[in-house]
Amino acid sequence: MPTAAQLLGLIKSHAQGDEERFHALTLQLAASEERRGHGKLAEDLRRLADAALEQRRTATESAGKAIPLARPRGDLAGLMSAGYPKTRLNHLVLPAATERQLGRIVEEQRQRWKLREHGLSPRQKILLVGPPGSGKTMTAAALSGELGLPLFSILLHGLITKFMGETAAKLRLVFDAIAQTRGVYLFDEFDAIGGHRGADNDVGEARRILNSFLQFLEEDESESLIVATTNHPELLDRALFRRFHLIVEYELPTRPLIIETMKTRLLTFDIGHVDWDQVADAAEGLSHADLIRAAEDAAREAILERGPSLDTTSLVTAVRQRSNVIGERNAGPKQPPSPPSSHSRRRRAVSD
Numbered sequence: 145m146p147t148a149a150q151l152l153g154l155i156k157s158h159a160q161g162d163e164e165r166f167h168a169l170t171l172q173l174a175a176s177e178e179r180r181g182h183g184k185l186a187e188d189l190r191r192l193a194d195a196a197l198e199q200r201r202t203a204t205e206s207a208g209k210a211i212p213l214a215r216p217r218g219d220l221a222g223l224m225s226a227g228y229p230k231t232r233l234n235h236l237v238l239p240a241a242t243e244r245q246l247g248r249i250v251e252e253q254r255q256r257w258k259l260r261e262h263g264l265s266p267r268q269k270i271l272l273v274g275p276p277g278s279g280k281t282m283t284a285a286a287l288s289g290e291l292g293l294p295l296f297s298i299l300l301h302g303l304i305t306k307f308m309g310e311t312a313a314k315l316r317l318v319f320d321a322i323a324q325t326r327g328v329y330l331f332d333e334f335d336a337i338g339g340h341r342g343a344d345n346d347v348g349e350a351r352r353i354l355n356s357f358l359q360f361l362e363e364d365e366s367e368s369l370i371v372a373t374t375n376h377p378e379l380l381d382r383a384l385f386r387r388f389h390l391i392v393e394y395e396l397p398t399r400p401l402i403i404e405t406m407k408t409r410l411l412t413f414d415i416g417h418v419d420w421d422q423v424a425d426a427a428e429g430l431s432h433a434d435l436i437r438a439a440e441d442a443a444r445e446a447i448l449e450r451g452p453s454l455d456t457t458s459l460v461t462a463v464r465q466r467s468n469v470i471g472e473r474n475a476g477p478k479q480p481p482s483p484p485s486s487h488s489r490r491r492r493a494v495s496d
């Protein structure tokens with residue numbers, strides 16, 4: 145039996161969270177039990193003591209390594225949301241040239257000290273332009289995932305108010321945060337801020353907001369990455385384009401990329417008998433997001449009907465249905481008048 149002093153010592157060290165002392169006292173107890181001929185009990189005590197200490201060390205180490213979660217507080221809370229996406233660049237299906245451009249941005253960030261030693265800075269203001277569902281928002285998440293940086297999404301509806309002074313003050317808060325906390329800052333569907341607003345009396349106001357944004361963008365010399373996206377390049381101001389270090393253009397997927405996108409989504413399914421040429425014929429003109437949804441439609445049906453095996457017909461049908469949905473939505477009366485651009489023709493129709 146342990147002595148009263150041993151018991152008290154054990155309880156006290158545990159209550160104080162003094163793991164090392166708790167461990168030492170348990171070992172002392174094990175030794176005294178062994179002397180009393182309680183070999184099995186002594187062995188159990190040592191094993192338990194070592195396991196507890198090891199568990200404690202692992203927990204402390206992983207807590208130390210974890211990236212501190214930066215959460216926007218106070219006024220910033222209504223202006224941006226924060227996340228730590230696990231998305232990586234290789235989750236995106238993109239033309240090789242686009243992959244290279246994005247890979248280079250990541251490398252410049254990773255090796256920014258090296259660039260700085262030679263008087264250079266990494267490019268960190270990036271504009272992503274292209275049709276809905278082509279991976280622009282996902283790219284911002286992937287850049288954040290690759291660099292292990294938080295992704296801060298600017299909530300444009302919280303930013304833009306009727307009052308110019310207020311909007312400028314909010315923009316200032318956002319750019320202060322950009323300078324203070326290194327992260328990927330996403331101005332998604334950026335045309336809301338950069339576009340020429342519809343009503344005549346709104347244009348002057350929109351322009352002033354845009355100008356103050358441009359000024360902040362220009363002055364920014366932070367360590368953060370600023371990513372803006374739009375599927376309305378024709379609405380954006382020329383002056384704005386000049387402010388970005390890099391403009392990455394996204395396109396609807398070509399035939400090989402159509403097939404790759406669908407195959408990637410169906411990795412865990414049996415697709416050995418699919419005639420991909422037929423599927424690609426039916427799928428031309430669909431975005432990556434549409435293709436993934438069509439693949440999921442077909443997969444869901446397969447699972448419920450016969451198991452994880454997909455054939456050409458089920459994929460072609462799913463792809464056609466997706467095309468029809470988009471066609472119908474575009475023909476519907478609610479479609480806003482949009483500029484004659486191939487990008488904007490299907491704007492929002494597929495990604496909502």
Ligand SMILES: Nc1ncnc2c1ncn2[C@@H]1O[C@H](COP(=O)(O)OP(=O)(O)OP(=O)(O)O)[C@@H](O)[C@H]1O
Pocket residue numbers: 235236237238274275276277278279280281282283373374375405432433434436492495
């Ligand atoms: N290039 C791609 N590779 C792989 N998956 C993609 C790609 N593009 C889109 N997707 C899929 O479609 C979803 C929606 O894509 P995302 O939101 O990035 O499109 P977007 O270009 O931002 O569209 P929008 O202009 O409508 O905002 C993604 O979460 C992903 O599942």
Ligand SMILES: [Mg+2]
Pocket residue numbers: 280281282332333373
């Ligand atoms: Mg998007």
